[in-house]
Amino acid sequence: MRYISTRGQAPALNFEEVLLAGLATDGGLYVPENLPRFTQEEIASWAGLPYHELAFRVMRPFVTGSIPDADFKKILEETYGVFAHSAVAPLRQLNGNEWVLELFHGPTLAFKDFALQLLGRLLDYVLEKRGERVVIVGATSGDTGSAAIEGCKHCENVDIFILHPHQRVSEVQRRQMTTIFGENIHNLAIEGNFDDCQEMVKNSFADQSFLKGTRLVAVNSINWARIMAQIVYYFHASLQLGGPARSVSFSVPTGNFGDIFAGYLARNMGLPINQLIVATNRNDILHRFMSGNQYVKETLHATLSPSMDIMVSSNFERLLFDLHGRNGAAITGLMDAFKKDGSFSVEQERWTEARKLFDSLAVDDAQTCETIAEVYEQSGEVLDPHTAIGVKAARECRRSLDIPMVILGTAHPVKFPEAVEKAGVGKALELPAHLSDLFERNERCTVLPNDLKAVQAFVSQHGNRGKPL
Numbered sequence: 363m364r365y366i367s368t369r370g371q372a373p374a375l376n377f378e379e380v381l382l383a384g385l386a387t388d389g390g391l392y393v394p395e396n397l398p399r400f401t402q403e404e405i406a407s408w409a410g411l412p413y414h415e416l417a418f419r420v421m422r423p424f425v426t427g428s429i430p431d432a433d434f435k436k437i438l439e440e441t442y443g444v445f446a447h448s449a450v451a452p453l454r455q456l457n458g459n460e461w462v463l464e465l466f467h468g469p470t471l472a473f474k475d476f477a478l479q480l481l482g483r484l485l486d487y488v489l490e491k492r493g494e495r496v497v498i499v500g501a502t503s504g505d506t507g508s509a510a511i512e513g514c515k516h517c518e519n520v521d522i523f524i525l526h527p528h529q530r531v532s533e534v535q536r537r538q539m540t541t542i543f544g545e546n547i548h549n550l551a552i553e554g555n556f557d558d559c560q561e562m563v564k565n566s567f568a569d570q571s572f573l574k575g576t577r578l579v580a581v582n583s584i585n586w587a588r589i590m591a592q593i594v595y596y597f598h599a600s601l602q603l604g605g606p607a608r609s610v611s612f613s614v615p616t617g618n619f620g621d622i623f624a625g626y627l628a629r630n631m632g633l634p635i636n637q638l639i640v641a642t643n644r645n646d647i648l649h650r651f652m653s654g655n656q657y658v659k660e661t662l663h664a665t666l667s668p669s670m671d672i673m674v675s676s677n678f679e680r681l682l683f684d685l686h687g688r689n690g691a692a693i694t695g696l697m698d699a700f701k702k703d704g705s706f707s708v709e710q711e712r713w714t715e716a717r718k719l720f721d722s723l724a725v726d727d728a729q730t731c732e733t734i735a736e737v738y739e740q741s742g743e744v745l746d747p748h749t750a751i752g753v754k755a756a757r758e759c760r761r762s763l764d765i766p767m768v769i770l771g772t773a774h775p776v777k778f779p780e781a782v783e784k785a786g787v788g789k790a791l792e793l794p795a796h797l798s799d800l801f802e803r804n805e806r807c808t809v810l811p812n813d814l815k816a817v818q819a820f821v822s823q824h825g826n827r828g829k830p831l
């Protein structure tokens with residue numbers, strides 16, 4: 363499989379190269395040159411497979427040429443073997459034909475484990491083969507950092523540095539990062555906000571001289587391997603609900619358009635999906651585009667669903683590429699306009715096409731809490747605020763009660779106790795067994811000033827298993 367850039371000017375890469383690449387050299391994002399397409403018979407024949415075997419069948423075409431089948435199978439079995447539920451991604455029924463796909467049974471209790479547990483193992487496999495080492499520098503407002511650290515902690519060939527805003531992530535989220543020890547794991551608490559952290563990561567990609575030749579790898583959702591891993595659970599959910607003979611709808615809590623883009627790809631790969639609902643919080647750039655053809659950057663609002671607090675959706679460029687007939691020059695034009703003006707609209711027919719593909723809704727904090735309370739009353743289930751946004755959007759946008767509606771359950775509610783309390787749900791939430799002593803564990807973390815030079819100096823001093831690069 364070859365991968366091409368959404369801006370049309372960067373060289374095509376194979377899977378191995380795309381795994382190690384961040385942004386393409388032309389500033390674009392990598393996408394598969396040709397999407398694999400499965401027949402209904404093929405998909406139907408996968409019913410009843412364990413998760414890792416289904417994952418093998420869905421993802422195999424993306425890695426062909428880079429990873430032999432036997433090795434890929436082994437990696438997948440290991441990856442999904444660490445999940446705490448035997449079904450890996452169980453479905454839980456809320457109402458008549460309404461289901462939550464629980465994607466929070468991984469080590470860090472959010473869906474990002476599905477991709478980052480795999481990414482860590484793929485990186486180590488590929489680097490071992492190449493005899494290379496890499497450094498990861500990533501920024502997090504919470505969920506990505508812990509999932510990336512958990513995914514890479516056993517990697518022999520990866521040193522990972524995660525920047526989080528000092529005293530601005532929740533205690534559970536911080537402890538999930540700082541209580542994992544390893545000579546290749548470094549938590550940096552930056553005396554600034556999340557944007558400062560992200561800016562430092564961006565600048566580090568732009569000028570990598572501080573790395574003395576060591577390669578820098580991206581762990582945010584611009585990395586193709588993350589999207590790829592998320593395609594699998596759409597197939598998994600559908601097969602459990604009578605697919606592919608029966609069509610299924612999905613409602614997806616979204617920030618960077620990563621998770622929902624994976625659903626769009628699943629549909630293009632042959633999975634019968636009826637509705638795909640984009641569910642955002644008050645930071646609703648995607649909803650404003652879907653409902654009014656206005657992609658406009660606005661100020662950031664802090665919400666009860668912080669993992670979806672974004673101003674700009676990085677993966678949206680991948681959809682725009684398809685909407686524009688995969689014309690890289692058109693995307694370059696749009697992105698240049700966006701950089702200059704902070705906004706763009708697309709041609710009417712392209713927007714109409716997007717409207718056919720997606721429904722959307724923006725849900726504010728008050729509605730999020732109402733939904734948590736409502737679902738708790740109806741079913742006794744406690745939802746996390748991100749999942750609650752998905753449920754609200756599903757209920758508002760649903761077109762047919764006969765078609766199963768699956769809401770992606772993106773996090774365990776224990777990670778976001780503030781929203782659950784505000785919703786007035788009295789039920790005490792307990793950490794799952796593997797994290798039950800989280801609050802007693804020792805922490806390791808370095809506080810650094812909001813200064814790029816200080817961060818880069820730290821990385822080059824510790825980037826080779828704790829020793830200088």
Ligand SMILES: *Cc1c(COP(=O)(O)O)cnc(C)c1O
Pocket residue numbers: 472473474505506583615616617618619620621622669670748772773
């Ligand atoms: C990251 C995250 C999201 C948003 O996912 P995108 O891929 O950015 O759309 C939603 N919910 C939770 C809990 C998350 O951690």
